[in-house]
Amino acid sequence: MRVSTRFSDSIHLLAFLKIYADQRLTSDLIASSIETSPVVVRRLMGKLRQAGLITTTPGSAQPALAKPLDQISLLTIFYAVEGDKPLFAVDPKTNPDCIVGGNIQTVLQQYYQDAQTAAEARLAKTSLQDIVDNILVEQAKKEALS
Amino acid sequence: MRVSTRFSDSIHLLAFLKIYADQRLTSDLIASSIETSPVVVRRLMGKLRQAGLITTTPGSAQPALAKPLDQISLLTIFYAVEGDKPLFAVDPKTNPDCIVGGNIQTVLQQYYQDAQTAAEARLAKTSLQDIVDNILVEQAKKEALS
DNA sequence: ATCACAGTAATTAATCTAGTTACAGGAGGC
DNA sequence: GCCTCCTGTAACTAGATTAATTACTGTGAT
Numbered sequence A, B: 001m002r003v004s005t006r007f008s009d010s011i012h013l014l015a016f017l018k019i020y021a022d023q024r025l026t027s028d029l030i031a032s033s034i035e036t037s038p039v040v041v042r043r044l045m046g047k048l049r050q051a052g053l054i055t056t057t058p059g060s061a062q063p064a065l066a067k068p069l070d071q072i073s074l075l076t077i078f079y080a081v082e083g084d085k086p087l088f089a090v091d092p093k094t095n096p097d098c099i100v101g102g103n104i105q106t107v108l109q110q111y112y113q114d115a116q117t118a119a120e121a122r123l124a125k126t127s128l129q130d131i132v133d134n135i136l137v138e139q140a141k142k143e144a145l146s
Numbered sequence C: 001a002t003c004a005c006a007g008t009a010a011t012t013a014a015t016c017t018a019g020t021t022a023c024a025g026g027a028g029g030c
Numbered sequence D: 001g002c003c004t005c006c007t008g009t010a011a012c013t014a015g016a017t018t019a020a021t022t023a024c025t026g027t028g029a030t
Helices: A005-019 A027-034 A038-050 A074-082 A104-125 A128-145 B005-019 B027-034 B038-050 B074-082 B104-125 B128-145
Strands: A054-057 A060-065 B054-057 B060-065
Touching (some): A005 A128, B038 B054
16 A cells, blocks of 8 residues: 555545535544544544644533635645655665666666655645535435435 | 665665576575575565566575566666555545535545645656666666776 | 543554565576 | 685564554643
């Protein structure tokens, strides 16, 4: 698994805050939707809070989105919870006395960065609003069938 | 680390086969350039052979590229050694009875795939020829300075 | 004061990667 | 044939990362 489910779970969490805004948003309730533990949820919320995406109140179950949905992109969320690690890793330890080993890192770095940037540009195009909209559409489809 | 150094090391290995084609290409020699063990090199070569990128002879140190350099893209190599796993993981276990948990996987799947496809398109644009050319250019720069 | 909850550290278990050891079998020289 | 060097692989080990769990401190509301 390349990128941990932290990213996926964080999107889930933020969408949950919006769609169930009328509920008491305890970490327990959120955890039951993600099917994880409340501690994992609180840790995720900690990262999202540090990134300025949500506000929380210690002791009180009232997390809230800090920005409008359409101003939170998937890329913003990605950086909040996973952004410190590159998607593609360059082997940092190769033989500097070899023509290949001595130059491969420099060469790969640029191509890897290009590929990562292309993926990030895609993530930047999608907002949490798109995610929430799509979730509601999918839900409506299900209900139409039942 | 998202993508293991297998990818990076495989590119290294293939470039090495080209640049040092005049040497006895034992797994030991290649390993000394990547700074890993000969077994790791032979395992990588196994995957590259299965993918049709190189030919090898059991018992004899003569691995060779199976295609022209410009017909091997970074994407081909990526698939050969890492291609079975997505770059972004969707949490497979969420609560189906929740509007978010029940639909998030379907929704994220598409966006994740788009991001991965964008990265892959970038990798497809670069060939092993580009890598080898760049390595030789970098090496020439170093030699010019000394 | 009490109760429900957030925030967070520490530990555990599962998974993945890379490295190592070990060994079976092919290639080629003698 | 036999010896040596090599590939191909399996099995095991060590380290890193993730997610889950336990346990605790401290806040907010009643």
